[in-house]
Every structure is written in C-alpha cells, then in structure tokens.
Amino acid sequence: MEKTVNQKAWFLVLPVLVIVAFSAIIPLMTVVNYSVNDTFGNNEFFWAGLEWFEEMVTSSRLHDALGRQILFSGIILAIEVPLGIFIALNMPKSGFWASACLVAMALPLLIPFNVVGTIWQIFGRVDIGLLGHALAALGIDYNYTNDSLDAWITVVVMDVWHWTSLVALLAYAGLQSIPQAYYQAAKIDQASRWAVFRFIELPKMKGVLLIAILLRFMDSFMIYTEPFVVTGGGPGNSTTFLSIDLVKMAVGQFDLGPAAAFSIMYFLVILLVSWVFYTVMTNLDREEQK
Amino acid sequence: MARITLKNLAHSYYPNPTSEQDFALKEMDHVWDDGGAYALLGSSGCGKTTLLNIISGLLRPSQGRVLFGDRDVTDAATAERNIAQVFQFPVVYDTMTVRDNLAFPLRNRGMDTAYIEERVQQIAHMIGMEEVLNRKARGLTADAKQKISLGRGMVREDVNAILFDEPLTVIDPHMKWELRTQLKSLHRQFGHTMIYVTHDQTEALTFADKVVVMYDGRVVQLGTPEELFETPAHTFVGYFIGSPGMNLLEARIEGNRAHLNGATIELGATYAPLTGHTQIGIRPEYAVLTNGQGLPVKIHRVEDVGRHRLVRAEAAQQPLNIVVPEGMPVGADMTHVSFAADKINVYADDWRVQGEAA
Numbered sequence: 001m002e003k004t005v006n007q008k009a010w011f012l013v014l015p016v017l018v019i020v021a022f023s024a025i026i027p028l029m030t031v032v033n034y035s036v037n038d039t040f041g042n043n044e045f046f047w048a049g050l051e052w053f054e055e056m057v058t059s060s061r062l063h064d065a066l067g068r069q070i071l072f073s074g075i076i077l078a079i080e081v082p083l084g085i086f087i088a089l090n091m092p093k094s095g096f097w098a099s100a101c102l103v104a105m106a107l108p109l110l111i112p113f114n115v116v117g118t119i120w121q122i123f124g125r126v127d128i129g130l131l132g133h134a135l136a137a138l139g140i141d142y143n144y145t146n147d148s149l150d151a152w153i154t155v156v157v158m159d160v161w162h163w164t165s166l167v168a169l170l171a172y173a174g175l176q177s178i179p180q181a182y183y184q185a186a187k188i189d190q191a192s193r194w195a196v197f198r199f200i201e202l203p204k205m206k207g208v209l210l211i212a213i214l215l216r217f218m219d220s221f222m223i224y225t226e227p228f229v230v231t232g233g234g235p236g237n238s239t240t241f242l243s244i245d246l247v248k249m250a251v252g253q254f255d256l257g258p259a260a261a262f263s264i265m266y267f268l269v270i271l272l273v274s275w276v277f278y279t280v281m282t283n284l285d286r287e288e289q290k
Numbered sequence: 291m292a293r294i295t296l297k298n299l300a301h302s303y304y305p306n307p308t309s310e311q312d313f314a315l316k317e318m319d320h321v322w323d324d325g326g327a328y329a330l331l332g333s334s335g336c337g338k339t340t341l342l343n344i345i346s347g348l349l350r351p352s353q354g355r356v357l358f359g360d361r362d363v364t365d366a367a368t369a370e371r372n373i374a375q376v377f378q379f380p381v382v383y384d385t386m387t388v389r390d391n392l393a394f395p396l397r398n399r400g401m402d403t404a405y406i407e408e409r410v411q412q413i414a415h416m417i418g419m420e421e422v423l424n425r426k427a428r429g430l431t432a433d434a435k436q437k438i439s440l441g442r443g444m445v446r447e448d449v450n451a452i453l454f455d456e457p458l459t460v461i462d463p464h465m466k467w468e469l470r471t472q473l474k475s476l477h478r479q480f481g482h483t484m485i486y487v488t489h490d491q492t493e494a495l496t497f498a499d500k501v502v503v504m505y506d507g508r509v510v511q512l513g514t515p516e517e518l519f520e521t522p523a524h525t526f527v528g529y530f531i532g533s534p535g536m537n538l539l540e541a542r543i544e545g546n547r548a549h550l551n552g553a554t555i556e557l558g559a560t561y562a563p564l565t566g567h568t569q570i571g572i573r574p575e576y577a578v579l580t581n582g583q584g585l586p587v588k589i590h591r592v593e594d595v596g597r598h599r600l601v602r603a604e605a606a607q608q609p610l611n612i613v614v615p616e617g618m619p620v621g622a623d624m625t626h627v628s629f630a631a632d633k634i635n636v637y638a639d640d641w642r643v644q645g646e647a648a
Contacts, residue, residue, distance in 0.1 A: 181377040184348055189395040189442065190369040199383040199394075 034260035052261035062262065064237065065245040072241060073220045076159045080216060081209070083160070084167025089201070091172055102172075105165040117229025120158040124230070144231060148238035155227045155239055162226070163216060170212040174205035210281050214274060221270055242266055292359035292450045294322040294345065294483065299354035301340055307352065314340045316507045317354070322500075324359075325481040327474075329498035331488060333530070337507040338487045339455060345485065346453055347371050358450050374443025375453040379460055380435030382442075384428035388419060391427050391438050392445050399446075409445055416476065417441045433465040440473075444482070451483040458493060470497055491531050503527045519573070520633070525640045528571045534600070534611045536571045536635075543568050543636055546645075550606035553585050558632035559645025566639040574600070574611040576633035579620065584628030587612075592620055603627070 035052055037045040056062055087105075092098045108116070124144050126132040135142040144154040178200065186196045224243040227233065233240035233248070240248070246266065250259035301315040310316060315337045322328055330338045343349040344356060347368040355364045363371050383391050392410045401409075414420045417437045422430065427438060436457055443452050454473075458466045474497060477484055488494050494501050495515040503511045503518065503526070510524040511517075522528035528536030541548040546560040548570050557570070579587070585605045592614075593600040601612040601620060605627055612627060614620055636643045 179379065179381075181379060181381050184346075184368070185375065185377065185381040185439070185442075187348070187368040188346070188373065188375055190398040191394070192398065195394075195398065199385060203383075203385045 031260045031263055034256045035264055038257050048257060052257045053265070056258055056261045056265060059258075061245070065240055065242050068238075068240065069221060069242045072156070072223070073217055075156055076163070076220050077213060077216055079156070079160050080164045080167050081213060084164050084212065085171045085205070085209070087164065087168040088171035088175055089197070091168070093176070102169070105168055105172075108162050108165050109169075111162070113225035114229055116158065116162050117226040120154060120161075120226070121230045124154050146235050148235055151231045151235060151239050154230060158226055158230065159220065159223070163219070167209075167212045167216065170208040171205050174208040175201060178204045214277060217277070218270060218274055221273070292361075292483065293324040293357075294451060294485075295355075295357035296320045296322075297355040297357065299344065299351050299356065301337075301344060301349065301351045301353075313352075314507055315344070315351075318509050320502075320509065320512065322483065322485070325483055327477050327484045327486070327497060327499045329486045329488060329494035329501045330504060331491060331494040331501050331530070332504035333489055336504045338489075338504055340507075341504070342375075342453055342455055342485065342487050345451070346373050346375050372446065372448050372450045373453060374440075374446070374449050374451075375455065376436065376439050376443060376457040378456045380432055380439055382427040382430075382435045382438045384426070386427055387424055388414070388427055388430075388438060389423040392423075392441050395442055395446055409447075413441045413445045416444070417472070432460045433462070433469060436461060436469065437472075440476075444476070444480070449482060451485060454484065454486040454488075456488055457486075458488075458490075466493075473497065491533075495531070503530065505530075521635060521642065522571065523642045525569065525571065525637050528573075528635070532573060532575075534574055536573050537577065537610050538569045538571050538637070539606065539608050539610070541568060541570045543570075548634075548636070550585070550608070553606050555585065555629060555634075556631050557634055557636065557645065559636075559647055561636055561643060561645045564636070564638045564643060569637045569640075571635040571637055571642075572629045572633060574613040576630045577610065577612040578628050578630075579612060579614060579618075579624040580626045580628050581623045582626055584626045586625060587627040589620070589624070 033045075036048055036050070038048045038051075039045050091101045091105075111119075123129045124132045124142075126136050126143050132142060132144075141147075142150050144151045182200045182204075183196070186200060191199070222243055223241055224247070227239050227241060228244055228247075231239045233244045237245075243266075246259060246262055249255050249262060296318055298317055298319060299315065300313055300317040302313045304312045307313055330341060332338050340349065344351050347363065347366060347370075351364065355362055357363065358371065383394065386394070389410055392413055393406050396406045396409060410423075411420070414423055417440060419434065419437060419441070422434070427435065430438070440452075440457075443449060458469060461469060470493065473484070476482075486494070486497050488497075495518075499514065500512060501515060501518055502509055503524075505524065505526040511522065511527045513523075518527055518531045522531065522536060525536075525538055528538065539550055541550045543549075543557075543561050543564050546557045548555050548557055550570075555570075578584075579601065587603045587605045587610065589601055589603045591602050593602065598616055599614045599620065601614055603610045603612055610627065636645060
C-alpha cells in the first residue's frame with residue numbers, strides 16, 4: 001500500500017517540542033551561558049572561558065560538600081536498602097493487614113518534602129519537640145542546632161523515615177511475584193530460612209532492588225529541601241550538601257558564574273554515576289545469562 | 291520408598307465444613323503400592339492438587355490419616371517426609387549452577403562433600419545433563435529446568451515418593467514425549483513410587499500403571515488403563531477417557547435387554563431390576579455401522595482424523611459417535627449400527643452396575 005506523505009503531522013510534535021524547550025533546554029542553555037561568562041549586571045557579559053570550571057574543580061569548599069554528599073548517600077543507602085528488605089519480608093502477604101501495612105508504608109512518601117523537614121525540625125527541638133525534649137529529659141545531650149553529629153543523625157534518620165518505605169514497597173512487590181511453588185520446593189529441599197532468602201527471594205527481588213537503589217541514590221544525591229529546613233546546612237557547614245551549597249553560592253552570594261559551572265558539573269556527575277551504575281548492573285545480568 | 295495409605299481422608303478449605311459440598315476432597319480410603327506409578331487424572335478443580343498437597347505435607351487434611359509405610363505422617367512437616375515434587379512450572383534456583391541445584395537438598399541435610407559430588411554426578415548422568423553441570427540454571431530451556439527439578443528430587447536416596455504436578459504443561463510437545471519416556475525408564479530402573487497429576491489422559495495412560503480418576507473431589511475409579519477403557523466405573527470416566535469419550539444412551543434395562551425409545555438391544559449380561567437414571571455406555575470403537583443389523587442410525591457427518599474416521603450420528607434420537615476403521619467405506623447403505631454386546635456397560639445414577647453372566 002502507498003503511504004500518504006503528510007508533512008503536517010510534524011505540527012503534532014510541536015507542542016511537546018515547545019514545552020520541552022521552555023522547561024528544559026532554554027533554562028539549561030542559560031546556565032551554560034552563565035558558566036562561561038562573567039557578569040556585573042546590566043546584562044553585560046564578559047567571556048570567561050573555562051575559568052569558573054577550573055575554579056570549581058580546585059575549590060576545597062566544593063570538595064568538602066562532595067565528600068559530605070557521598071557520605072550521606074552511602075549511609076542512607078546502607079540503612080534504607082537492608083531495612084526496606086527486612087520490612088518487606090515481614091509484611092503480611094495477604095488479607096486486611098497487608099492492605100493496612102501498604103497504606104501505612106505509603107504515608108511518608110505522600111508528605112511534601114518541606115513538610116517532612118518541618119515535622120523533624122519541630123520534632124527534634126529541645127525546647128518544644130517531642131523527640132528533643134524527651135531525650136533531654138532522659139539526660140541525653142542532644143541538640144541538632146549546635147552539634148554536628150546530632151545534626152547528621154537527625155538528617156539521616158529523617159531520610160530513613162521518609163524513604164525506606166519506597167524500598168520496602170518495591171521489595172514487597174518483588175516478593176509478591178514469587179510463585180508459591182518456589183517456597184514449597186524449598187521446604188521439600190529442607191532449605192534454611194537464609195537459603196530461601198539468598199537463593200529464591202534475593203534473586204527474584206534483584207530487578208526491583210536495582211531500581212530502588214538507583215532511585216534512592218539519585219534522590220539522596222540531590223537532596224535539598226529537608227536538610228535545608230531542619231539544619232539550614234549547619235551547624236557550620238556540617239550538613240551543607242551539594243545542592244545546599246549550590247543555592248548558597250547562587251542566590252546567597254550571587255556568584256552566578258561559579259554556581260553555573262558547579263551545577264553543570266553536578267548534573268554531569270549524577271548522570272555519569274547513574275549511567276555507570278546502570279551499565280554495570282545490566283552487564284552483570286548479561287554475564288549470568290551465559 | 292514406601293507404601294502410601296490414605297485412611298478416611300477428607301479435606302475442606304472451610305474451617306467448619308457442614309455439608310458434603312464443603313469438602314474439596316470427599317472421604318476416601320486407598321492404599322498405593324510401594325514402587326507403583328500412579329496418575330491422578332481429572333478435570334481442573336476436581337481435587338487432584340489438593341490430594342497431592344496432602345501427600346506432600348503442604349496441606350494438613352481436615353480429617354483422616356496419611357501413612358507412609360507404617361509411619362503416620364499426617365502431622366509431619368514436608369521436609370520430614372522425604373518426598374520430592376516436580377511442579378507445573380520449572381522451579382530451579384536460577385542463580386545457582388546446575389551442579390549446585392542438584393546438590394542443594396543434600397547440602398541442606400549436611401551430607402559429606404565427597405558423597406554429594408559422586409551422587410550429583412550419578413544423577414546428572416541419569417537425566418543426561420553432565421555437560422551443563424557448571425552452567426547457571428537460568429539460561430536453560432524449560433524442559434532442561436524440569437529435568438533439574440526432577441533430578442533434585444531423585445538425588446536423595448531415601449526419597450519415599452516423587453510427586454509430579456502437571457510437570458509437562460510448559461514443555462514443547464516434541465519434548466513431552468521424550469521426557470515422559472525418560473520418566474518411565476527412570477521409574478523402571480529405580481522403582482520410586484511416583485504420583486503424577488495431570489488432566490491429560492494421554493499422559494496419564496502412557497505414564498501410569500494405575501490411573502486414579504477423580505471427579506468432584508472423589509476418586510471414581512482406580513484401575514489400569516485397560517480397565518478404564520473397557521469398564522469405566524462411572525459415566526465421567528467413560529466420558530473423560532477416550533477420544534471421543536464413551537457414548538451414553540438413555541435406556542430402560544430389563545433383564546438382558548435395553549430399551550431405547552422403542553428400539554431394543556441385547557446386552558451381554560443379565561441385570562437385576564434397576565432404579566434411578568439408567569444409561570448404557572458403549573465406546574465408539576465398539577459400535578459398528580451395518581447395512582441392516584441393529585439400530586437405525588442417521589449420519590450427520592464424517593470426520594477423517596487420519597488413523598480412522600469418526601462418524602457423528604444419531605440413533606434412537608440420541609447422539610452417537612462411531613469410529614470407523616480406515617479403508618471401510620461409509621456408503622448410503624450403512625443405515626444401521628450394532629454394538630458388541632459384551633462391550634456394553636450399564637449405569638444406574640452414573641455408577642456402573644455389574645451384571646450376571648447370561
């Protein structure tokens with residue numbers, strides 16, 4: 001059959017193109033523009049080349065923020081993934097309590113980020129917060145506003161509270177897809193609980209766990225709102241993660257050039273890490289197929 | 291290996307069953323011989339899998355006992371029963387190699403490494419998978435995986451029985467034949483008690499020495515394939531076994547005669563007066579088209595199925611199937627059908643009635 005040629009069909013793509021241009025491409029190009037120019041206002045730009053990039057790459061401030069960021073992502077992944085799996089394994093498989101658990105688990109995920117931050121900011125306050133006050137009453141010296149370790153603990157616990165559900169729900173979905181016959185076969189083979197987990201549950205959950213880890217990594221690497229609301233990056237710079245630092249630089253000090261260079265590198269790092277992660281995982285998978 | 295005894299066994303999925311309707315498995319008493327090859331045959335939902343799960347210990351029966359040999363295992367856990375089960379879909383541990391899969395039940399029981407190695411080699415030889423021992427199980431085909439789960443069952447020497455839950459469902463037709471043959475030869479060689487659940491009569495009849503036909507939670511007949519074919523104990527067996535199934539004709543029985551809507555035919559035996567819903571059953575293979583003898587018949591159509599032809603007809607206003615051997619002409623003069631008198635079975639309320647020799 002002859003295909004009719006109708007170039008008007010391109011117009012159908014146009015709205016998407018316009019939306020994407022305005023929402024992503026144009027803002028990104030603005031950032032690129034700032035990153036290679038210096039400006040003193042009045043929309044006057046002076047070519048700076050890669051100067052800002054050089055400055056940022058060698059900046060110890062950025063290195064420190066990156067170190068904190070990696071530490072933070074590492075800690076929350078190390079807690080949330082095993083904890084999420086553990087919760088999923090212990091959730092009821094069917095009946096009323098299964099639904100009840102699912103709803104309860106989903107609740108933290110539905111709360112807006114700044115609300116989560118505010119909840120924990122108040123919860124942890126020594127004067128009026130339930131947690132802070134209770135700890136103080138027990139004689140534990142806890143104050144997230146002037147102790148770095150306390151601030152870190154608060155921010156990590158908050159993230160665990162907020163996001164472990166996501167890992168748990170994904171792992172639960174993976175577990176639910178395992179046919180009953182596998183468990184029956186394991187019983188017949190006298191497999192221990194650990195062997196059931198290691199050889200049946202974990203391999204079947206692998207796919208969703210990879211997604212969970214990737215999502216949690218990207219999300220935690222870009223975390224901004226919650227620690228900003230709770231600690232504002234302090235005390236000192238102890239909880240100043242990359243995006244908090246970036247905002248300080250861009251709208252606090254108004255160093256638009258360095259900030260633009262910073263955000264482009266930030267974006268590339270996340271892209272690179274996610275890509276490496278994904279490639280390694282899919283390659284592992286392919287190797288096992290052989 | 292062990293003889294399996296089912297004593298007053300019944301099962302209901304309701305906590306407090308009141309009527310017989312509530313029972314997925316109606317009360318039964320059976321003894322299955324050690325080393326026998328049994329097939330549980332029946333349509334979906336007839337209780338085959340329930341019975342299998344009771345034997346394997348995945349379900350505890352609501353009443354009655356299960357004995358392996360002389361040992362009462364009703365309350366024993368699956369692992370203690372030393373049974374093996376092959377499931378409908380291949381259940382293998384994907385991330386392990388074939389070798390580890392086969393060794394898994396032995397390792398879990400803390401056997402000695404040298405013994406495990408030797409035993410795995412033996413089993414791999416039996417199921418013909420020596421070449422792939424070091425491969426990961428996940429890349430293998432469905433039939434290879436089924437072989438692994440079979441091998442994993444047989445790797446334990448003390449296995450009491452091997453249970454098969456429709457194991458060939460996901461296997462390609464040409465591999466089905468091969469696997470079934472292999473099963474049979476393994477059975478002959480090692481003499482494990484094997485119980486094979488299926489809804490496919492060809493599988494059941496070719497695999498088993500004894501076929502257990504189930505219908506609506508009840509065992510309606512336990513017999514050799516020949517018995518099921520020649521003397522079905524229940525109209526369901528007649529209908530379910532054979533292709534097509536047995537012809538069932540409404541009839542009134544009087545001594546050694548059956549009256550069908552005015553026509554009368556001779557039976558091979560004499561029957562005491564029967565009450566209830568009476569029928570006669572005749573296999574399509576034992577009905578012969580003639581040019582004058584027997585009942586008048588109206589032929590609707592003839593289907594050629596290769597080895598023979600199948601005549602869809604009507605006699606005494608009831609549908610009737612007749613198998614006509616290849617080569618015999620079906621002409622316009624074939625106006626009657628006659629039945630081999632000794633092949634006619636008589637049923638009262640669906641159950642076969644034994645007649646006295648005439």
